[in-house]
Amino acid sequence: MSAGPTCTMSVDRQGVATIVLTNAPVNALHPDVLAALQRLLEECHGRSDVKCVVITGSGKNFCAGFDIAQFAAQSPDKVKESVSGASEILTRVLEEGSKPTVAAIQGVALGGGCEVAAACNARVATPDAKIGLPELQLGIIPGFGGTQRLPRLVGLQTGLELILTSKSVKGSKAHSLGLVDEVAQTPQQLLAVAKAVALDLASGKRKRVRTLEREDRLEPKDIAKMILGIAKEQTKKRAPNVMHPLLCIDAIEAGILKGGKAGLAAETAAFNQAAQLPAHKALVNIFFAARGTKKVKGVSDGTKLSVPKRKLQTVAVIGGGLMGSGIATASLQAGMSVVLKEINQKFLDAGIQRIHKNLESRVKKGRLSEDKFKQMMSRVKGVLTYSKQDFQRVDIVIEAVIEVVGLKQQIFKDLEEVCRPDCVLSTNTSTIDITVIAEKMRNPERIIGAHFFSPAHVMPLLEIVRSNLTPPDITRDLLRYGSMIKKTPVVVGNCTGFAVNRVFFPYTMAAMLLADAGVDAFRIDKIVQKVFGMPMGPFRLSDLVGGDIGQHVGANFIQSFPERTYGNANGPLVQMNQKKWLGEKTGRGFYRYDKGEKKRTKMVKDLEAIGPVFQESRRAAQQLGVPHLQGVSDRDIVEMIFFPVVNEACRVLAEGVVEKSKDMDIATVMSMGFPAYRGGLVHWADSECGASYIASRLQTFASMFPQQSGFFVPCEYLLHCAYKGVPLSQGQSFYVSPIAKL
Template identity: 85%
Template sequence: MAPGPTCTLSVDRQGVATIVLTNPPVNALHPDVLSALQNLLEECHSRADVKAVVITGSGKNFCAGFDIAQFAAQSPEKVKESVSGASQILTRVLEEGAKPTVAAIQGVALGGGCEVAAACNARVCTPDAKIGLPELQLGIIPGFGGTQRLPRLVGLQTGLELILTSKSVKGAKAHSLGLVDEIAKTPQELLATAKAVALDLASGKRKRVRTLDREDRLEPKDIAKMILGIAREQTKKRAPNVQHPLLCIDAIEAGVLNGGKAGLAAETAAFNEAARLPAHKALVNIFFAMRGTKKVKGVSDGTKLAVPKRKLGTVAVIGGGLMGSGIATASLEAGMSVVLKEINQKFLDAGVSRIRSNLTSRVKKGKLTEQKLEQMMQRLKGVLTYDRRDFQQVDIVVEAVIEVVGLKQQIFKDLEEVCRPDCILSTNTSTIDITLIAQKMRQPERIIGAHFFSPAHVMPLLEIVRSSQTPADVTRDLLRYGSQIRKTPVVVGNCTGFAVNRVFFPYTMAAMLLADAGVDAFRIDRVVQRAFGMPIGPFRLTDLVGGDVSKHVGGNFLLSFPERTYGNPSGQIAQLNDKKWFGEKTARGFYRYDKGEKKRTKAVKDLEAIGPVFQKSAQHAQTHLGVPSLLGVSDRDIVEMIFYPVVNEACRVLAEGIVEKPKDMDIASVMSMGFPAYRGGLVHWADAECGAAHIAARLQTFAKMFPQQSGFFVPCEYLLNCAYRGVPLSQGQAFYQSPVSRL
């Protein structure tokens, strides 16, 4: 049995004690690790043969922070006790103890790991070490003294930026900022360098510094107040619906104005307050949801499969448009070779140019060198035919052409002839049933969906769509491909729209329905974006996706789910398509798109141009479709009318088993549609802030308000079942067996 979380101690002949944080693989600060660290430090301070102490981590990492599993395993009160106690311990035995302490950092020193290092009297790291405080991503604030010590090491302005953005810095940057004192040239030299610094501190050759007492890097208090005020205003503007970043600023301010010890007390109080807020529970849900997507029943849950893992070195991308070039870019960045197939030289050249442009943008941001860009481009081969010499080398194919069933069917018929039998054949379709695409194949079970979101090299989600025939080993290896190209893969079932697009098809339709009922469309966008927290509203999203694409996708849902969709033949999208106003790509849509001084596209409301479109749509809807004219609609009404139909469709997806776990739906909604992470994902939000009974009741009210469109709002059986039983939607799969009568 592997040893539990702990720390180990050794003392060398020179009198340097080395304490090793031991909780593989990332040495998370489990309460047992913190307890062992305290006991060993107290022992070192009392031993005559110990001159100084070096703290390091086992394996390749220093420490990735507090053990997040404790948020789920312990009560909030217990977690608060652990954090508060650790803050005091670090100050007493690590920073102010009898013997000087040095942190020897390799790998990651994040969150609590960074705070442990900051509490030491000096820090040494490797060039590639990664140091930072990402706690705000979990809805809390640094609780082990990070709000006080980081600004004292790097200055208030830089400290605020690092903490509020959850940015981490690497070795050289950390040294230039003052976060670390020395850099070891190689990992092998790390411990020796740290020990040398420790002996210098013990002998007085190097001045011992207690970080909490430092003020030399802090700005004068009048300037500090100004900096803190600006940070507070920017935070309110950037994240108007969350409180924990403001609590963090409050804690930092208390320390800057009243001293480090007062700051620690303020930090503990702010941490406890943040831990009580809904955002903390929501963001922890997202943390665990992200890590749970790769565990798929019968595939990657420990099940042993007969087919060994495939080599995934070369991918063929069919189609070099925006989506295909993005997929190729992500694959090249992951170290793979890419075969890009197009139908003619013009399209092929355009695809290659897009890939180079994608990579060049990374160079401009300092995330890629010109040399590496050229090395990546050397691994790209453009082709115009299905030459066996090219496709026999391919391990996985991703088809990314336009959504035309016949074209896709022919492509997979051709691919089946030229690719190896073990090659994964996947389609990037966003809505089409994958078994329909496979109808002309000799082995239709080979096909699997690999649905990327645009832009594919940026968006983090990959929907893996499997049918009832898809072999488990194909799903397993496509999961590996997703991880290899740094995507979060979510396995879903096969249906029109799969999980994300199917669940969110009511999102835009509800907005169109409300606009037809007389609600100002730009107000809808404003409420959904500013009040609720989506990146952009539904009308702005339609412009971004493209009105022509929206019309095509909406048509698929009208055909598949006619009983619960809203369609207006004289609606806004239909009129915009007639005008060839497809959104951003044509500079006209629901908004007008102008180029600003910095050549950035700006969305502008052009009421004179778009007003007649809304008027004609509303007139037809109210005259021929029975849509009422709504007056006095509140912001809350708008949010509920937009999102409750989305929750309703998510319930159907859960009932049908299209997603295996509710948390998969949560992470998919956040990573694809930009559902606010601080709301925990779609299902979590529905449970935490609304509840099944309230959602069902409101949908029934909406159905009565729109009698001729009632099918759009009528709550599904899964939702009614949860409301009737009083169980959360996230637990409804365990109880959903048969329909219940309408409430």
């Protein structure tokens, strides 16, 4: 049984006390750790045999910050108490105590860990240590003095950039910025260097610095005011729907203008205010949701499986297009070898060139060395046939060809002949039922879905699609592969569109319906992006994806769910596809895309061209009984676009397509760009709307569109939650769907 979170201390013959933060695996600042740290520091300051103190962390890390679990386990008032108390403790016993203190940093020193280090009188780090203040990602601000000390160590402008972007820096970079005083070249040297610095401070050879009193790195106050003003304006523009970044700037400003101690008081007040905002609860929900996706019932929840874990060393990617080359790139970056299969040499060369460009861009950005780039490219082998020589060594196959059922069926029939029986066979289909793809296989249970989002080497989500036949060991090993390539994997059930695409098919359809009802499409895009916070509106998204793909995918949903979809045979996508206006890739869609300077594409509204398309679509929509709407508010637009999406998410929850609502939350954030500060789709529906309100509004929309009422009618799961007064996220605990009963 492991010991509880605490700190340990030892004193050597030279009089150096070493305090070790001990809370595996990352030494998070649990309240018990903070209490032990205070007690041991006070003991050190009172002992005559102690000259100085070195603070370090057990294992491979210094400290990853305040224990995030406390946000869920404790009341907001208790968390406030812990944070405000810690800020005072760090100032009194770390920075101002009678014995000088030094932080010895390896691994991570993030959040509260960085703040502990900043409160010490000096800092020593290994070159690859990771140091930063990422608190804004949790909807709060640094609360242990970080808003005051970091700008005093690195300068106001750099400090603002690091805090507002949640960027971390490596130890070597931290040294050049002034955040770290010395660099120990290896972890083995770290304590020795830190102790030497501490003894120099104790003897007076090195001047003892109290960070909170420093002003030598700060810009003059008139310049500082200008920098802070610019930061506020940029923050309002970049994040218009959240307050906590502005609260953070206010706390920094108070310290710059009124002094460090006044700044600490302002920081505590701002932290307490931020902790009460909806964004904090939402972002904490996303934090835990991301870490809970790998725990899958019967697969990775401690269940012992009879099939041993596969060695995942070589992946075969079938298809070298944008998606396939992205998957290959991600696999190479994980240290795997890649077999890239194409149908002819031209396509194969193009696929390898795409991989080359993907990796080359990382070299240009300084994220990949030239040597590693060459090593990665050496692990790519292009092939034109399914030779056993190549495919017998493959551990996992990912098919990434166009969405044609017959083609995919033939590919898996061929793969079954040449791959080892233990090889994982997966498809990157975005909408097709995986059991349909497996119909021509001798062993259809082997197939599993590995649905990436484009660009595959950048987007963080991997949907793992399993059918009722999929063995747990295949799911387990695809989860492992997802982790290897640094994706957040979400295991979902098998149906048209799976989880993400199925839940979001009403998103674009609702936008098309509103446009057909007379609402300006460009206004819809603006409201969805600027007011709600999506990265782009539905019409802009359609242009990015491609109108041809959008129409094809939409047809799949109309076929699968005809009673609750909206389609117009002469709608904008149909007309634009006929004109070959396929979106950004052809230079024209709902918007026009002009090549500007430095190869940048300029997006413009071309009302003269697109206006007649909408007019023709509206004429056709009138024949379908679509009413003409007037006086539609911004809120109406948001609700008409997103409440049908929530409604479909309720069906997905009811059918058990996702095991838990948090999986739906993280999936919508990481794939569709649903605002993280809203906590994900289901969290937003529960916290900002509520089941009763959503159900009522959907019923209102259904009455407004009598001929399209099926698109809006609330589903049984949503109505159950509304009637019983329970959150949508808890509905699965009482609701048994008709499908689940079968």
